[in-house]
Amino acid sequence: MDYIQIENAYINNLKNISIEIPKNKFIVITGISGSGKSSLAFDLIFEEDRKKYLQSIGMALDFGTDYYTNITGLSPTVAVKQNLIRQSNPRSTVGSKTGLLNKFSLLFANEGSYQDSESFSLANDDINPDIFSYLSPNGMCFDCAGTGKQFHIHMENIISSKTVTVEQVFQQIGSTKGYLNLLQRKYTAYFHEPFSNCPIEIQNELIYGVVDNYSGKTSYCVERVLHNRYLRNEDVQRFYSQEICESCNGYRICDEARMMKIANLHLGEIASMSLIKVKEFLDNYIEMNKLSAFGTELSRSLITTLNSLIHIKLGHLTMYREIPTLSGGELQRIFLYDHLESKLDSLIYVFDEPTSGLHESEKQEIIESLQSIKAHGNTVLIVSHDKKIIKAADHIIDVGTNAGDLGGEIVYQGSYSEFLNNHHSLTSKFLDYDMTKSFKKNKQETKDTLSISNANRNNLKNISIEIPINRLVGIAGVSGSGKSTLISKTLVPLCKEQLKNSDFSNPNIKGMDKIQKIIEISQAPIGRKANSNPVTYIGLWDKIRELFAKQPQAVKEGLKAGDFSFNSNGACLSCKGSGVEDISIGYDIQFSKTCPECNGTRFNSKTLQVLYKQKNINDVLEMSVDEAISFLESSTIDLSVLNILKKIGMDYVKLGQPTSTLSGGEAQRIKLAKEIGKTRKKDTLYVLDEPSAGLSQYDISKLLYLLNELVTSGNSVIVIEHDLDILKCCDWIIELGEGSGDKGGEVIAQGTPIDLSENNVSITGRYL
Incomplete structure (x- = not known):
């Protein structure tokens, strides 16, 4: 069959669409955020193919x-989407995922030599490769369980004097009233006494807890409180931090493995180098002719793998880089490598924004890799907003015209040249739209700056920069050049520490007297669980449940706010509030179907009988932001966050939409709206990490409107960004580079967008 033929598909917001998609082509599915692209590519084509x-x-x-009348022409389908392939296991690394560490373990077992303190080489005899694996009990450092890190509690910062009581210790670290009551009952004799006066065994129990022999759980203690807050990304750095394991120096592997070396390096040291450096190391070692025939062949195999990873712009990563810390684009490219190596044909590959997180100069190699998958005889479907990807397509499918209920239709299907002339498509209209024309810069002139000097974390080379205050400032540069290290890992923590302690004496950072608050908006999901949704995240869900609990039917039945939660008393007894029945067939492969008892509403019948304005609680969750504003406007609920979401083009998002289905850019805009919905302050510094992720150019125009409004209101905005439309609208750009990893970490250009476009050294300027 030469086509995938779909008849009358109506899943999510798709409106009974019928479409014929050519196979063995490079196809881009585009459209504004929320238009139905992912519904077509992933929820329909991929899911139905699996079934x-x-x-x-x-x-x-x-x-x-x-959710369709008929589908024909499907082939086995592989989906590469961030929320499908995202992993949370910190023991999974680039080296373990790509097989590089296994090959290096074999290389060290055969070619390495032991060296004692006098550097005398000892021949290795039948060494087990397992001793080089941090995943193996034979090879891991036991003090850190192969993670290379240990958590440290800074009790000196928690207990500021000898008079601090046990109660005050737990108040200081953020314990809730419920847990304070529990501790008071358990430690009645010590609760109001100074912590330092407690017997040493009680102090240890309060700090580290006691493990229950039956459940294996640790009792409520300082470490448990701080670790839970750490996992929720709360700011506990002052009390609790993750530090390099002293036993293995962060190298993860045991003493014996670290004693065996090749060219004076042990495996942990090589695994901590960038892939580019590892490739250079192997090239040089092969030239030295010290390897056996087997070692030479294995090294060449490693170089082939390294070249492939470097080609798809992953050369700045290390083998020990943890998979959960990768950006969505980096993660997809790791999986892209797997499929490039497989050389299978007659498959359908579905990718989601594969160029996400890449500089404009880095995209061509990814496009060529994707085209090589097609050349092997496969169909490549790409959900993307990227102009370069769209231009490279053999066939374009545009879904829209708008988002949510106003989307879900096929607006256009055909070639790129004809797409540019399609007047019904918001996507094509904004492909060549000049954002700067509608981006007003009516800001007050100020010469104030926020400066940081001698920044040297990771690959930063003691750089010093001045960031204009009350401006939109872009941080640009190729992948791995040091952008996030400079801003998220250096500038932000230093600024937060100064604000927290009201101490502006640090000579490495100046200008903080002009900043009152810092709000960092990262790409981290706002919730991965199925029961996490926007209305809960923005803090309106409790208010809506209280509103329903006041209705006459609820009062008559004795229903409280908790009865209007599918996580509590209001849950359907059959599906426990999930709304689905899960079908698991092993190997982490799982399907879901609608719960027949509640028909997917998640609630029990008694809860659903309570109405407000003729709508039940599930009807409210199914409302879009726009619908909810109209529905709740006569209530006493503060709708400012919903109004901000509408203003920035997110009126299509449903209140109860699982947050795991949101793109990184959508999640950031919801975070931003939540923060702005609080008490508005001037002199706030907003830091955003690639806010364009997953957004169409139309959506970016809405985002720019909001960023401009923040700046004109007297705030400062820093965006770490690759998107050219956003960078063109910045007042100032600081570009790092010129390469990634060891070849980055320096400021290569800074100035206005026009300055960079005229700067021969600037890589970004060539595209501006």
């Missing part, structure tokens, strides 16, 4: 409703 495949091999599974 049909399992049914074809004899698995008699009931997957529930088919």
Whole structure:
């Protein structure tokens, strides 16, 4: 079959669409955020293919409703989407995922030599490769369990004097009233006494807890409180920090493994180098002719793998870089490498924004890699807003015209040249739209700056910069050049520490007297669980539940606010509030179908009988932001956050939409709206990490409107960004480079967008 043929598909917001998609092509599915692109590519094509495949091999599974009349022409389908491939295990690293560490373990087992303190080389005899693996009990450093890190409690910062009581210790670290009551009952004799007066065994129990022999859980203690707050990304750095393991110096592996070396380096040292440096190391070592025939062949195999990873712009990573710390684009490129190596044909590959997080100069190699997958005889479907990807497509499918209920239709299908002339598409309209024309810069002139000097973390080379205050400032540069290290890992922590302690004496940072507050908006998801949604995150859910609890029917039935939560008393008993029945077939492969008891509403029948303005609690969760504003306007609930979301083009998002389905850019805009919805202050510094992620040019125009409004209101905004439309609208750009990893970490250009475009050294300027 030469086409994927879909008839009357109506999943999510798709409006009974029928479409014929050519196979063995490089196809881009585009459209503004929320238009239905992912519904077509992932929820329909990928999910239905998985189901049909399992049914074809004899698995008699009931997957529930088919959201289409007919689908034909599907082939085995591979999906590479951030929330499908995202992993949370910190023990999974670039080296373990790509197989590099396994090959290096084999190389060291065969070619390494032991060296004692006098550097006398000892031949290795039948060494087990496992001793070089931090994942193996034979090879891991036991003090850090192979993580290379240990958590440290800074009790000296928690207990400022000998009079601080046990109660004050737990108040200081953020314990809730409920847990304080629990501690008071358990430690009645010590609770109001100075912590330092407690017996040493009680102090240890309060700090580190006691492990229950039956459950294996640790009792409530200082470490448990701080670790839970750390996992929630709360600011506990002053009391609790992750530090390099003293036993292995962060190298993860045991003493024996660190004693064996190749060219005076042990595996931990090599695994901590950038992939580019590792490749140079192997090239040089092969030239030295000290390897056996087996070692030479294995080294060349490693170089082939390294070259492939460097080609898809991952050369700045190390083998020990943890998979959960990768950006969405980096993660997808790791999986792209896997499929480039497989050389399978007749498959359908579905990618989600594969150029995310890449500088404009780095995209061509990714496009070529994707095209090579097509050249092997596969169909490549790419959900993307990237202009370069769209231009490279053999075939374009534009979904829209707008978002949410106003989207879900096929606006255009065909070639790029004809797409540019399509007047019905918001996507094509904004492909060549000059954002700077509608981006007003009516800001007060100020010469104040925020400066940082001698920044040397990671690959930063003692750089000093001045960031204009009350401006929109872009931080640009190729992947791995040091942008996030400079801003998120150096500038922000230093600024927060100064604000917290009201201490502006640090000579390495100046200008903080002009900043009252810092708000950092990262790409981290606002919740990965199915029960996490926008209305909960922005803090309106409790108010809405209280509103329903006041209705006559609720009062009559004795229902409280907790009865209007699908996580509590209001949950459907059959699905426990999930709204679905899960079907697991092993190997972490799971499907869901609508719960027949509650029909996917998650609530029990008694809860659903309570109405407010003829709508039940589930109806409210199904409302878009725009619908909710109209529905709740006569209530006493503060709707300022919803109004901000509407203003920035997110009126299509449903209140109960799982946050795991939001793109990185959508999640950031919700975070931003939540912060702005609080008491408005001048002199706030907003820091955003690639806010363009997952956004179309139309959506970026809405984002720029908000950023401009923040600056004109007397605030400062720093964006770490690759998107050219955002950078063109910046008042000032600081570019790092010129390369990544060891070849980055320096300021190569700074100035206005026009300054950079005229600067021959600037890589970004060539595209501006």
